[in-house]
Amino acid sequence: EDKVVQSPLSLVVHEGDTVTLNCSYEVTNFRSLLWYKQEKKAPTFLFMLTSSGIEKKSGRLSSILDKKELFSILNITATQTGDSAIYLCAKQGAQKLVFGQGTRLTINP
Amino acid sequence: DGGITQSPKYLFRKEGQNVTLSCEQNLNHDAMYWYRQDPGQGLRLIYYSQIVNDFQKGDIAEGYSVSREKKESFPLTVTSAQKNPTAFYLCASSAQQGRGEKLFFGSGTQLSVL
Numbered sequence: 645e646d647k648v649v650q651s652p653l654s655l656v657v658h659e660g661d662t663v664t665l666n667c668s669y670e671v672t673n674f675r676s677l678l679w680y681k682q683e684k685k686a687p688t689f690l691f692m693l694t695s696s697g698i699e700k701k702s703g704r705l706s707s708i709l710d711k712k713e714l715f716s717i718l719n720i721t722a723t724q725t726g727d728s729a730i731y732l733c734a735k736q737g738a739q740k741l742v743f744g745q746g747t748r749l750t751i752n753p
Numbered sequence: 754d755g756g757i758t759q760s761p762k763y764l765f766r767k768e769g770q771n772v773t774l775s776c777e778q779n780l781n782h783d784a785m786y787w788y789r790q791d792p793g794q795g796l797r798l799i800y801y802s803q804i805v806n807d808f809q810k811g812d813i814a815e816g817y818s819v820s821r822e823k824k825e826s827f828p829l830t831v832t833s834a835q836k837n838p839t840a841f842y843l844c845a846s847s848a849q850q851g852r853g854e855k856l857f858f859g860s861g862t863q864l865s866v867l
Contacts, residue, residue, distance in 0.1 A: 653793060676854070685860040685861045689856070732796065741786075742798070742812075
């Protein structure tokens, strides 16, 4: 079965901390690795990664892919309460997008 | 404004009842998807459709049915055969199959069993 595994499943930190979220996947039928943020209802797209070692960055968020070890990380520096959300990792295959379980991130003031 | 509209936001199902969740898009997208979200399990694919009058089963299709009679509409029926239907259901669309970075999501329907 196509699997994407995220860790931790839940994380609570204080405002200003740096967090690292992990995502591992199976190599079959791999096209790209995607990260989404789900604050309330609809997930919103953050990053798409296709090549190893190339960091994608947007403000305080960054992400990188390791295609040899089959994982990706999402880093958030200087966290703010508005970063509280579920972060979803997904593997894009030729036809299907397979999601991980998500990491619920809570930022306390 | 272009987007995806799901309705209703909340739905209650009685034992043995079929219920239908609506998903409409005005983005002119060919591909449409239905996902189920349970706490701690991320999103799981129920059905997807690449073109009108064609659809494929996803990973958890049992107890669900869909139709794609119009490009803009992809309704999901939760049948009485689905024994554990309580979940958050998300509809999504994209211009092309296999372009997750171009996926647009609706705001979801929360289905609960009475």
